Amino acid sequence: MGRFPLPAAHVLRGEDNKPLLSRSHPAVTSFTSSWRKPSVIPGFGLTLGLTLMWLSLIVLIPLAGLVLKAATFGFSGFFDTILNARVLAALKLSFGLSLIAAAVNLVLGLLIAWVLVRYDFPLRRSLSAMVDIPFALPTAVAGIALTSLYAPNGAMGWLFGLIGLKIAFTPLGILVALIFIGLPFVVRTVEPVLADIDQATEEAAACLGATRLATFRRIILPAILPALLTGFALAFARAVGEYGSVIFIAGNLPMVSEIAPLLIVIKLEEFEYEQATAIAVAMLIASLALLFLINMLQAWGRKRQGTG
Amino acid sequence: MNRDPLSVRIVLIALAFLIMAALIGLPLVTVFAQALAKGWDEYFLSLSDRVTLSAIKLTLITALISVSVNLVFGVIAAWAIAKYEFKGKSFLLTLIDLPFSVSPVIAGLVFVLLFGLQGWFGPALQGTGLKIIFALPGIVLATMFVTFPFVARELIPLMQEQGTEDEEAAVSLGASGFQTFWRVTLPNIKWGLLYGVLLCNARAMGEFGAVSVVSGHIRGKTNTMPLHVEILYNEYNFTAAFAVASLLALLAFVTLTAQSLLEWKKAHA
Numbered sequence: 001m002g003r004f005p006l007p008a009a010h011v012l013r014g015e016d017n018k019p020l021l022s023r024s025h026p027a028v029t030s031f032t033s034s035w036r037k038p039s040v041i042p043g044f045g046l047t048l049g050l051t052l053m054w055l056s057l058i059v060l061i062p063l064a065g066l067v068l069k070a071a072t073f074g075f076s077g078f079f080d081t082i083l084n085a086r087v088l089a090a091l092k093l094s095f096g097l098s099l100i101a102a103a104v105n106l107v108l109g110l111l112i113a114w115v116l117v118r119y120d121f122p123l124r125r126s127l128s129a130m131v132d133i134p135f136a137l138p139t140a141v142a143g144i145a146l147t148s149l150y151a152p153n154g155a156m157g158w159l160f161g162l163i164g165l166k167i168a169f170t171p172l173g174i175l176v177a178l179i180f181i182g183l184p185f186v187v188r189t190v191e192p193v194l195a196d197i198d199q200a201t202e203e204a205a206a207c208l209g210a211t212r213l214a215t216f217r218r219i220i221l222p223a224i225l226p227a228l229l230t231g232f233a234l235a236f237a238r239a240v241g242e243y244g245s246v247i248f249i250a251g252n253l254p255m256v257s258e259i260a261p262l263l264i265v266i267k268l269e270e271f272e273y274e275q276a277t278a279i280a281v282a283m284l285i286a287s288l289a290l291l292f293l294i295n296m297l298q299a300w301g302r303k304r305q306g307t308g
Numbered sequence: 309m310n311r312d313p314l315s316v317r318i319v320l321i322a323l324a325f326l327i328m329a330a331l332i333g334l335p336l337v338t339v340f341a342q343a344l345a346k347g348w349d350e351y352f353l354s355l356s357d358r359v360t361l362s363a364i365k366l367t368l369i370t371a372l373i374s375v376s377v378n379l380v381f382g383v384i385a386a387w388a389i390a391k392y393e394f395k396g397k398s399f400l401l402t403l404i405d406l407p408f409s410v411s412p413v414i415a416g417l418v419f420v421l422l423f424g425l426q427g428w429f430g431p432a433l434q435g436t437g438l439k440i441i442f443a444l445p446g447i448v449l450a451t452m453f454v455t456f457p458f459v460a461r462e463l464i465p466l467m468q469e470q471g472t473e474d475e476e477a478a479v480s481l482g483a484s485g486f487q488t489f490w491r492v493t494l495p496n497i498k499w500g501l502l503y504g505v506l507l508c509n510a511r512a513m514g515e516f517g518a519v520s521v522v523s524g525h526i527r528g529k530t531n532t533m534p535l536h537v538e539i540l541y542n543e544y545n546f547t548a549a550f551a552v553a554s555l556l557a558l559l560a561f562v563t564l565t566a567q568s569l570l571e572w573k574k575a576h577a
Contacts (some may be wrong), residue, residue, distance in 0.1 A: 001462075016316050020429075024543065030436075035394055035395040035396075036392060036393060036395065036441040037392070037394070039393070039476075040390065040394050040476050040479050040480065041391050041392070041417050041472060041475045041479055041488070042479065042484070042488075043387065043477060043486035043489075044388065044391075044392050046433070047384045047385070047387045047388035048388040048394075050381070050384050050388075051381070051384055051385040051388045051389075051400075052400075054381045054384075054385075055400075055403060055456075058399040058449070058452055058456055059403070059406055059407060059453060060403065060405065060452055061422075062418035062419060062422055062453065063410070064407070065418055065420055065421050065422050065427075065428055066414070066417065066418045066421055068428075069421050069428075070338075070440075071315075082421045094366035107330075109312065111320065111323060111324060111327070112324045112327065114320065115320050115321050115323075115324040116324075118312070119312075119317055119320070119321055122327075123352075125568075127324065127325065128330060129564055129568055130328050130333065131328070131332075132334050132564055132567070133336065133560060133564065134332065135565050136507075136510050136559075136560035136563045137514070137532050137556070137557060137560045138513070138515070138516060138533075138553075138559075138560070139335075139516050139517070139534075139536055140514070140537045140553070141339060141534070141537065141553040141556045141557055141560075142335060142548065143539050144337050144339075144537060144549060144553060145335035145336070145342075145553070147337045147340045148338055148342060148546070149334055149335055149338045155334065155338075156334065158387075159311075179331065180331055180332070180335070181501075181533050182356065183331065183332070209365030212312065214315075217490065223370075224490060224504045237360050237408075238409075238490025240411070240424075241409070241410065241411025241412065241413070241414070242411075242506040243411065243412055243413050243516065243517035243520075244412070244516035244517050248538075248541065261411050261413040261517065262413075264414070264417060265413055265520070266416065268420065268521065271426075273420075273421070273424075273426050275418070277421065277537075278413075278418060280413075280417050283411055283414060284410065284414060286505045287409045287410055287411070287499075288409075290409060291402065291405070291406070291409045291556070295398075297401060297422075300438070303425055
């Protein structure tokens with residue numbers, strides 16, 4: 001039905017005598033409404049319907065349940081929980097350390113992506129494969145491995161002990177875990193963009209007398225900036241919610257090294273559902289804001305790549 | 309191909325290796341070194357423990373259910389998004405990605421708030437005798453939430469890249485929708501699909517935070533492998549904790565090796 005253009009005389013008209021069908025695509029006029037482009041491939045309604053249903057059942061309704069639960073406790077209950085000194089300290093720690101970890105990942109990730117894209121050297125493929133390990137390794141495994149490595153009797157713990165630094169069971173340990181899990185995000189978002197840069201531009205800059213550093217700052221950096229910031233935001237978002245790799249190495253001292261996700265778990269175990277929900281909602285709002293930011297960054301990156 | 313002086317190149321490459329070795333290589337080595345610290349006999353002994361075996365079994369069952377369900381719905385969602393043009397598509401994509409940006413702990417919490425004793429449906433459930441929280445259904449639900457985007461996310465760019473011409477040709481030659489999918493689309497996406505399933509499985513088997521909240525940690529009953537690792541570690545039974553962890557690390561290796569193979573296959577196809 002409706003796969004062929006209708007002659008003008010047959011245009012269906014509504015009661016107000018306006019054509020019911022959009023004529024914006026003169027070649028393909030269809031009975032489908034204007035919110036989607038017509039397609040001959042069957043199954044649109046079925047697949048979209050099932051997708052929406054399953055998404056609602058598994059993701060949207062449970063999350064809505066969380067927000068509704070928080071709403072039943074009211075604003076004062078919410079803010080009483082969030083402004084409690086221990087909760088505030090946990091939120092500050094989670095967001096602050098995640099920000100630092102993402103910043104460290106920005107530098108390390110850019111360096112690794114640069115080396116992987118620009119240079120050819122032995123074991124390059126192995127190095128590249130290793131980047132994905134934090135994605136694939138279960139967080140609990142990463143957690144206990146990092147802990148025994150950075151504990152005072154572990155290899156790295158001993159090494160840092162020589163300069164008087166204690167890593168495991170302090171906020172520094174949390175930072176190590178967050179850097180570990182966030183590294184692939186920056187590498188994998190920057191890599192394809194870096195590979196796409198036309199090196200002729202760089203050569204032109206060099207011919208015109210630009211130093212290598214100036215070329216990097218004026219030509220390469222602007223091109224990869226959206227990808228860098230996207231990777232930064234992804235690493236940050238992941239770090240804020242991270243639980244498994246952190247709790248082993250953190251020491252979990254209230255007010256000092258207790259992250260917000262752990263505090264949710266503690267409140268749940270104490271049957272303080274109201275407080276657990278309030279902390280979760282505060283974190284959820286921050287995550288949604290981050291997700292929105294990431295989407296905007298990606299759109300900006302696509303625009304940059306398209307025009308530049 | 310590049311203009312960087314040799315010295316700069318060497319320093320940067322060395323730095324990259326150093327960072328990767330310290331940050332990622334050493335932890336991996338630690339897992340296996342600790343697991344085998346007391347020799348192979350002790351390693352296999354700790355793996356054949358009854359409680360450990362039941363954790364492995366629970367992990368396999370959980371992954372089997374949640375991965376197959378996500379496989380079906382991932383394919384359906386990818387089809388809806390990649391094969392049609394409609395308004396609100398990018399919003400739908402954002403919603404599908406949502407579990408990526410929600411803390412695993414919150415993913416567990418939402419199901420406690422739905423089905424726990426204090427939850428929305430808790431009292432109603434109590435009458436029926438069906439247990440969701442602190443039981444298998446809750447563990448599966450939390451795992452499905454966390455792994456929701458994996459298959460769809462892997463397939464959507466692939467299916468968008470392939471366009472709709474093949475499917476349109478098949479339909480115009482009289483194939484039904486399902487025939488078109490089975491005979492035309494599926495052969496085109498099978499490697500991407502396999503990779504999505506592997507990633508989904510790796511996450512399903514390794515999920516810790518979300519499952520930890522809904523499991524109740526009942527030894528031999530509701531402990532998955534990652535949760536069992538935590539318990540053994542907290543009991544200072546390091547050899548056993550790292551032995552179970554080494555199995556999960558091997559799973560990560562298999563997943564990444566398969567990824568490399570599939571990428572190589574794609575490049576040489």
